[in-house]
Amino acid sequence: MPTPSSSTHTRLAIVGAGPVGLALALDAARRLPDADISLFDSRPIEKDVTNDPRTLALSLGSVQWLQRLGAWPSEGVQPILEVDVSQQPPSAPALLADWLGEPAVRITAQEQAVPMLGVVLSYGRIVSTLQKVWMDLQAAQPQRLHTRFDTGVAGLKQLPGGVEIDAGIAERHDLVVVAEGGVFADQARKAISRDYHQCAWVGTVELPRHAPAGVAYERFTRHGPAALLPLPDGRASLVWCVNSDDDPVAGLDDAQRLAVLNTIFPDAVLPLRSVSPLKRFALGLNAERTMTEGRVVRIGNAAQTLHPVAGQGLNLGLRDAAELVNLLRRGGDIDSALRQLEWQRGPDRWALIATTDFLARSFTWVLPGAGAARGLGLAALQRLGPLKSALARQMMFGRR
Structure with missing residues (x-):
């Protein structure tokens, strides 16, 4: 019989319903069919984000993943x-x-033999699309998928084999993924900060x-x-x-x-x-040394905020989310999956951190x-x- 820590019995909490958190929730809901998934966000569900004009650049790999999730906007997308x-x-x-x-x-x-290198679209367009697909999926499976909007997470406490979330009441989850981070100026300083x-x-x-x-x-x-x-x-x-x-x-x-x-x-x-x-x-640069701490995983801006010189920060977070679900889908021990996540995502993550940091600082050199x-x-x-x-x-x- 599977242990409580195997993927088929995982209570997964995702904190943050931006592009990375929503995409992770959708992928986990579809590829971890027996997992209990709760999506937290302080934003009220009634707040319409469709017209949020902030611009996002998605790489071809990110586009293909979101298309496989069935969460791709039908309009308002400009191919690069x-x-x-x-x-x-x-x-x-x-x-x-x-x-x-x-x-x-x-x-x-054309020279790379691909239909596009990526796309440009608004934050509101992608978030509203992802959110609608999630809400439809959650409505069809309310026994295991839970939408916890208008619910801020005040704190996380490590427990043996799990994490306690303070969301007004104490709740225990086997795994918590923090997928929200905000902008550099508003963040508490992480282990690597410049x-x-x-x-x-x-x-x-x-x-x-x-x-x-x-x-x-x-x-x-x-x-x-x-x-x-x-x-x-x-x-x-x-x-x-x-x-x-x-x-x-x-x-x-x-x-x-x-x-x-x-x-x-x-x-x-x-x-x-x-x-x-x-x-x-x-x-600025504001990054954690590791993505994982106990049973808490940080991805996207929660793990690293980068200079926009390469325009790849969001794509890095989406790749982290996809690989986390891949590892959890294999079943077995969650702690082992998280160790593998660090090893497998490390080269991509640190290469991008180092590249953007070098380029950003090079403009200050006299x-x-x-x-x-x-x-x-x-x-x-x-x-x-x-x-x-x-x-x-x-x-x-x-x-x-």
Whole structure:
């Protein structure tokens, strides 16, 4: 007979009904058919998030997983067909630039033989879709699936073989997955924490009519990276990272910000026609050394908050969620599954933490030739086909 800790008798609690928590709940509900699953969130169930405009970029691997879960929006999704990464001039010594070519890396879905590299969509679109599928599934199986919205979790207490949740009353679960984390500025500091003294200005811009469709741009500037993510309606989501201690954007009005942006991005996407009011967010690294502690697992922003330079934080959390369900589905001992989770997800997780941390800090270095070295690296990568393809596969599916 299975022990109480086997997957067929697991009482699983998921704290946080954002994209990662909802996707985990759906996958667990379908692939752990005998598990008792409770989904907690402080948000009232009546609160409609459909119109939340925050922009998310999902990799192809994330798209495929959500499609398999039957939780894919029917509209409001913009495929990414090309990623263009370049550096604002001046970038490389003229002689080397003539040899290596323009300091830019262009990755296309066509050259990678895939339908798309990923998609861009709003937070409200994906969360409302996931939530509807979860609510329909929960209504069909109320004896084992429980929606605990408008219920904040005040604390977690480790117990032998389980965790006690303080959600107004004490409840014991075999496993708790924390899948909510908030933004860097509001978080308690974790074991690995670094304030980059950078901020991101976030909003939307209107693209010119001739701008190619489905192209995501990342531009390295001397102040930090700036990115444009294509949206379905002729606009693009803007993420503009600068030094927060001497912020060059804060004192500008919208017209001045638009003028500066039109000096940053490549000619193919210029002139930008308008810019929305922008919101400012502090940037930093805030990560746990391990994903697991006893019977508590942290994924998504609860495990690590990263600089947006690579745009992969959400995708990392979704991969963590999928692998956790894979391991629990095998049955057996939960503690063994959690040890395997650390080992199997470690390379992907730490590679992304290290990459984003290096890139974020490189913009603060006052070193002669740092920009030229970055430009030469981009130009060389564009010429090295196998290495560029490996990078593309990691962007789409993570490190395997």
